[in-house]
Amino acid sequence: MGDVASATWVLPEDVSVLKWSGMLGATVTRTLSGSQVAMLDSSLGSRFSEQTSSQSPRWGMEDLCPDPLVFAIGTGLPRLRLLATQIDGGSEWETWVPIGAGPTTLVSRIAAIHQKKSSGGRVMMRTTYEVAGYSARGEKLGVARGFSLDVGGEAGVAA
Amino acid sequence: MITSAKLVTGSTWREDPVTVSTVDLVRWAGATEDFTEFHFDKDAAIARGFQGPVVNGPWKARAAKAALLARFGDESAHVRRMTFEYRKPDVVGLALTFEFTIASVTETGADGSDLEVMVRVLDANDAVTTVGTIDVHLEPQDESDDLPLDRVRSAVSLGTPHGPFSYRVEHVDIQRYQRLSGRPEERIDDIMPAAFFGALDPVERRDLELDDFLLDLSIPKVGGGNAFNQVEYERPILAGELISVTTTYTEVYEKKGQASRLLFRVRENVFTDESGAQVGTARNGHVLAYQLASAGAR
Numbered sequence: 536m537g538d539v540a541s542a543t544w545v546l547p548e549d550v551s552v553l554k555w556s557g558m559l560g561a562t563v564t565r566t567l568s569g570s571q572v573a574m575l576d577s578s579l580g581s582r583f584s585e586q587t588s589s590q591s592p593r594w595g596m597e598d599l600c601p602d603p604l605v606f607a608i609g610t611g612l613p614r615l616r617l618l619a620t621q622i623d624g625g626s627e628w629e630t631w632v633p634i635g636a637g638p639t640t641l642v643s644r645i646a647a648i649h650q651k652k653s654s655g656g657r658v659m660m661r662t663t664y665e666v667a668g669y670s671a672r673g674e675k676l677g678v679a680r681g682f683s684l685d686v687g688g689e690a691g692v693a694a
Numbered sequence: 695m696i697t698s699a700k701l702v703t704g705s706t707w708r709e710d711p712v713t714v715s716t717v718d719l720v721r722w723a724g725a726t727e728d729f730t731e732f733h734f735d736k737d738a739a740i741a742r743g744f745q746g747p748v749v750n751g752p753w754k755a756r757a758a759k760a761a762l763l764a765r766f767g768d769e770s771a772h773v774r775r776m777t778f779e780y781r782k783p784d785v786v787g788l789a790l791t792f793e794f795t796i797a798s799v800t801e802t803g804a805d806g807s808d809l810e811v812m813v814r815v816l817d818a819n820d821a822v823t824t825v826g827t828i829d830v831h832l833e834p835q836d837e838s839d840d841l842p843l844d845r846v847r848s849a850v851s852l853g854t855p856h857g858p859f860s861y862r863v864e865h866v867d868i869q870r871y872q873r874l875s876g877r878p879e880e881r882i883d884d885i886m887p888a889a890f891f892g893a894l895d896p897v898e899r900r901d902l903e904l905d906d907f908l909l910d911l912s913i914p915k916v917g918g919g920n921a922f923n924q925v926e927y928e929r930p931i932l933a934g935e936l937i938s939v940t941t942t943y944t945e946v947y948e949k950k951g952q953a954s955r956l957l958f959r960v961r962e963n964v965f966t967d968e969s970g971a972q973v974g975t976a977r978n979g980h981v982l983a984y985q986l987a988s989a990g991a992r
Binding site for chain 2: 571574575576577578579580582583593595597601602603605609622623624625626627628629630631633672674682
């Protein structure tokens with residue numbers, strides 16, 4: 536899969552799959568706590584000597600939504616199966632406003648569907664699941680994105 | 695540990711290899727509520743064509759972040775953006791190596807510096823399985839016990855108006871405020887009490903946040919709150935009005951007390967109505983109390 540980064544993502548040839556783009560999942564409200572962040576960090580063991588995130592009042596979207604793809608699917612969005620093989624292609628987190636201890640509303644959607652071909656002619660499709668976090672005052676705190684990657688040549692959509 | 699002097703574009707280093715266990719991934723599953731079996735069940739993983747349970751991609755991203763922040767030690771570091779691409783699966787029981795390269799360092803004056811750090815995760819065969827980028831903001835290292843008055847003055851743009859911030863005051867707001875402030879039911883009317891001007895403060899409403907870095911000072915904070923509020927109004931606020939507020943910080947100063955050092959930030963709000971006419975002004979002082987330098991408990 537080393538050629539994944541060598542081509543440009545474009546709109547899919549099969550535009551019918553774009554009907555999924557923009558689909559919203561169920562809205563979820565979460566109140567992040569130090570113990571929840573500590574649970575995430577506990578999975579890292581004691582490998583890294585200074586894990587201070589559980590004590591910080593400045594959590595990020597990666598603390599609130601540690602696995603954006605799993606979270607988005609959990610809100611009812613379909614995991615689109617666009618080609619033969621499917622993998623978790625990547626994750627992204629952006630934090631614009633530090634996340635505190637108050638309630639945060641998370642809104643998931645299928646933000647984009649793109650396609651590209653590798654140098655070997657293999658077709659890949661990338662579905663972007665985006666989770667936006669809002670404070671109780673409606674302020675957008677950041678976003679997390681999970682990328683579902685389909686690889687192969689077989690067409691067809693099955694949720 | 696990385697010091698500021700070593701934050702040079704192109705610097706690269708590798709952490710000691712780590713080996714992920716099934717126990718780690720079970721903990722991750724519990725914390726993220728992702729119970730996809732091939733991440734912790736060997737049979738399920740083999741049935742999917744893997745050699746063993748597969749390390750979750752976001753686990754690797756979190757581990758990379760933790761390893762990077764550990765490198766920065768006491769320096770106050772905040773991750774603003776992380777993006778990771780999972781190229782090949784890693785399985786439990788095999789060594790992973792995290793490699794970091796500083797792609798860019800941008801000094802942001804008194805605010806510190808912004809770093810773009812490239813990440814690679816390599817398997818036991820030195821093959822790259824994951825690539826990523828972490829954008830980190832580093833607060834300036836302040837070795838002194840002095841309160842950063844000049845930095846606060848710069849952050850709040852002393853003397854420069856901010857805004858306007860607009861707030862619609864509805865009938866229900868006036869009623870609720872009067873009830874909450876204890877006004878008897880028979881005296882509730884459509885005129886907002888003067889004290890409500892304090893509620894239309896962009897700073898208190900967190901619409902204007904300029905000096906958040908004070909939360910991260912290494913000097914222990916021992917208290918804080920509103921020091922004073924003064925309101926002068928031309929007329930009361932009426933139901934249905936759209937009030938615009940402009941905020942200007944006018945003073946930043948320090949007072950030394952017996953038990954603490956007090957950092958005052960004073961701001962003035964000017965309230966205008968939809969015609970542009972001034973409705974009132976307010977002067978608010980906020981104080982943060984910091985441990986005395988002589989306490990020596992840093």
